[in-house]
Amino acid sequence: MKIALPYVRPGQVVGLLGGSFDPPHEGHVHISREALKRFGLDQLWWLVSPGNPLKPHGPAPLARRMAACRALVDHPRIYVTDAEAQLGTRYTAQTLRALQAVRPGVRFVWLMGADNLAQFDQWQDWRDIIERVPMGVLARPGQRISARMSKAARVYSDVRLPAALSHTLGHSDPPAWCFVNVPMRAVSSTGLRARGDWPKSGRG
């Protein structure tokens, strides 16, 4: 399959930050910069989702969210991609399988905020995800305890990498995951939508 992705060499470590980005905000930029530093990533890709399978309402049109992401990101190693729309995948497990097939040898790392770890066991094939790629989890206000107590954290407690070794995550064999306590930003897309900073007109 021929799809347009950022250029990356086999052996390089690419962090994947999947999200609705409806709209993108400073919190996304902040955790991306932290993830690059803390997890020793070569690149970080924002995977702008066609739509979170667990959310009942569709987000704004993909083209609009992609444009907003591109306008916000200004970093030489952070790329914005609509890979899931190109691959025809929506569930993360499918996306990871497809990316590994089209970019063999690239070391992908799945990234997420602590709120997503808390409900990670509801994702499709969640065990396949954690067995397939290392996972980096970043602190989010109000979510640290629920993430640490989550089913995924408990079931995979023995393969949790200490934060002091976070920079080795990308070269760790899965299953492996690491929680880092980065400085936190309370911003969310929900908050921005509620403030009217991302008008509903044009939502899909």
Ligand SMILES: Nc1ncnc2c1ncn2[C@@H]1O[C@H](COP(=O)(O)OP(=O)(O)OP(=O)(O)O)[C@@H](O)[C@H]1O
């Ligand atoms: N302020 C933040 N701190 C830590 N992680 C964050 C923050 N904002 C977003 N994330 C993480 O970034 C990823 C993409 O987030 P998403 O696009 O859903 O934004 P959001 O602000 O969580 O949106 P919403 O409020 O609509 O749920 C998720 O893994 C989420 O946990």
Ligand SMILES: O=C(O)c1ccc[n+]([C@@H]2O[C@H](COP(=O)([O-])O)[C@@H](O)[C@H]2O)c1
């Ligand atoms: O695969 C799943 O079952 C699944 C369930 C919920 C969320 N996700 C992914 O998690 C990422 C964050 O989603 P969101 O909407 O919270 O930004 C995004 O890439 C979604 O596709 C994936």
